[in-house]
Amino acid sequence: MTTTPATPSSFQALVRLLRYARGYRRRILAASACSIINKLFDIAPEILIGVAIDVVVNQEASFVARLGFTSAQEQIFILAILTFFIWAGESLFEYLYKILWRNLAQRLQADMRLDTYEHAQRLDMAFFESKSSGQLVATMNDDINQLERFLDGGANALIQVGVTVVAVGAVFFVISPLIALLAFTPIPLIVWGAFYFQRKAGPLYADVREKVGDLASRLANNLAGIATIKSFTSEAREAARLREVSEAYVEANRRAIQVSSAFIPVIRMAILAGFLATFTVGGMLALRGELNVGAYGVLVFLTQRLLWPLTGLAEVIDLFERAMASTRRILDLLAVPIRVRDDASAPLAEPLRGAVSFAGVSFRYAQGGGGVEDISLEVPAGHTLALVGAxxxxxxxxxxxxxxxYDPDAGGIRIDGQAIDAVSLASLRGAIGLVSQDVYLFEGTVRDNIAYGKPEAEEAEVIEAARTAEAWSFIQALPQGLDTPVGERGVRLSGGQRQRLSLARALLKDPPILVLDEATSAVDNETEAAIQRSLARIGHGRTVIMIAHRLSTIVHADEIVVIEGGRVTERGTHATLLAADGRYAAQWRVQTGALLAAAEGATPSA
Structure with missing residues (x-):
């Protein structure tokens, strides 16, 4: 038997939200004050109606007459003036609270989205490897929008319900404590019902938010992999899988709606009991002369003003629960600890030579194992290190x-003798140019992508980087040259073109250390040759660390290191490793033998 894990209280989520929003305290107080004043003006006309009835019935003996206005005509005129100012005041403060709440909602959602994004950017890669991008997008977008919808209207509704109960209750107890007790009898039931349905609905809406994230993940993955889906003619299967996730979202919403919808009928019956009590008991007291007719009118009108708005409490609670479920997800993301701290402000000392050393470095991934064990390497400035292995x-x-x-579990890494955790991340990463196997181009132009690491670069610098990466010839052939859009993830370019743009992007930074992580593994021979020519030019005076499966690309490296199972098993130059006749030499024979076989197979027979 499985049990549903308890979700934190929605009121706990509200407290957490208020703590987060403490910088908006003045705006919240101003908006709340306008909501309160608007509601006080809103219930005043019902009181004036009762007073007007009293004037018509009792005239010179009315309540208003006791204030110094003796004639009935004068009293009616005074009530008309009061009515005008009350309606004007209600309209003014309705305008103000709407402006304040809506602007607060916009400002808070914008700041919260930026805070969550900036916080996520500072998290280590292990976090992103354990979370789907769809869930993160759903939290930063849909969940924050859900909170915005609550602040747009729900917060004001909750405040005004509370003000109504307090203000109308005070009037009731002044006029007739007996009728006040009868009219307020349903309120404990209504409040109990609200809390009861809140407890029932809370976990259901938490499940709804999870299903939203699942749906976003499925859509994002499918759209990113549309070429694969088409190539395997899996459109129908993927549509069925999406339908399954979508139906799960619909079902989660159905369960939540079923609970929240049951609230209104229960509340309506409680309201009816309170209204009938006021209507009948108050009427009997008025008939016996124990209650002023005008006061009776006030009580009847205010009973409706008190109780009927509570029918909307179900909708407000529904909105509140959705918002608090979203708030928990947002604040939980903001609470994820930052493990790779950027506490140092010192930059790498100039001039940067680019010497890199790994001293007894060990690291294991928390999930899935793997990593490195007690690795020590020295890469002198201006040298090329190649890393090979399965x-x-x-x-x-x-x-x-x-x-x-990530930070290592043991050991340390230094650049030019400085520990990398003792310098700022901006300085560290600014000194390293990375070209990886999985090239990521941003939606924009060729120019935007080359200049991504140096947005202020002049066009001449961009062109020079493109020339060095042997990308300029194909860029010139594009319809708009540097201003040609590359499409999402560079979809309009070939794999080789994307790889050369990635190299140009790294070169424009002019980093003292260049890292090539399988940079030529997924390109054709022509592109590989072009990249090799580029590397031959840019490697002088620059530290290059290469990861390669194609051993032909690293034969000129100053040192080649073979890694197996996270440990260094062989190291040396290409010639010394071949002479050692170990794993590297065996792999070299496999690759060159395959190349020879391919060449012989391509040679026509005599």
Missing amino acids: TGSGKSTLIKLLLRF
């Missing part, structure tokens, strides 16, 4: 540790 051996892990995507 997939999952730990090569890319070293690069991630160098860039401080």
Whole structure:
């Protein structure tokens, strides 16, 4: 038997939200004050109606006459003036509270979205490897929009319900404590019902928010993989999978709606009991002369003003529960601890030479295992280090540790003798140019993507970087040259073109350290040759760390390091490793033998 885990109280989420929004305290107080004043003006006309009835019935003996206005005509005129100012005041403060709440909602949602995004950017890569992008997008977009909808109208409705109960209750007890007790009898039931349905609806709406994230993840993954879906003619299967996730969202909403919808009928019956009590008992007292006719009118009108708005409490609670479920997800994201701290403000000392050292570095991934164990490497400034090994051996892990995507469990990494955790992340990452196998281009132009790391670059600098990366020839052939849109993730360019733009992007930074993580593994021979020519030019005076499966691309490296199972097993130059006849030499024979076989197969027979 499974049990549903308890969700934190919605009121706890509200307290957390108020703590987060303490910088908006003045705006919240101003908006709340306008809501309160508007509601006080809103219930005043019902009181004036009762007073007007009293004037018509009792004339010179009316309540208003006791204030010094003796004639009935004068009393009616005074009531008309009061009515005008009350309606004007109600309209003014309705305008003010709407402006204040809506602007607060817009400002808070914009700031909260930016805060969550900036916080997420500072989280280590392990967080992103454990979370789907769809869930994160749903939290930063849909959940924050849900909170905005509550602040737009729900917050004001909750405040005004409370003001109505207090203000009308005070009038009731002044006029007739007996009728006040009878009219207020349903309110405990209404409040109990609100809390009861809130407890029932809270977990259901938390489930709704999770289903929204699942749906967003499925859509994002499918749209990103549309080419694969088409190539395997899996459109129908993926549509069915999306339908399954969508139906799960519909079902989660159905369960929540079923609970929240049951609230209104219960409240209506409670309201009817309170209204009938006021109507009958008050009428009997008025007939016996124990209650002023005008006062009876006030009580009847105010009973409706008190109780009927409570029918809208169900909708407000529904909105509140959705907003608090979203708030929990937003604040939980903001509460994720930042493990790779950027506490240092000192930059890397100039001039940067680019010497890199790994000293006894060990690291294990929290999920899935893998990593590196006690690795020590020295890369002198201006030298080229090549890392080779099977997939999952730990090569890319070293690069991630160098860039401080993670911090090592043991050991340390230094650049020019400075510990990388003792300098700012901006300085560290600014000194390293990364070109990875999985090239990511941003939606925009060719120029935008090359200049991504240096937006202020002059056009001449952009062109020079493109020339160095051997990308300028194909850029010139594009319809709009540097201003050609690349499409989402660079979809309008070939794999080789994307790779060369990625290299140009890294070169424009002019970093002292260049890291190539399988940069030529997914390109054709022509593109690989072009990149090799580029590397031959840019490698002088620059530290280059290469990860490669194609051993032909690293034969000129100053040192080649073979990593297996997270440990260094061989190291040396290409010639010394071949002479050692170990794993590197065996792999070299496999690759060159395959190349020779391919070449022989392509040679026509005599």
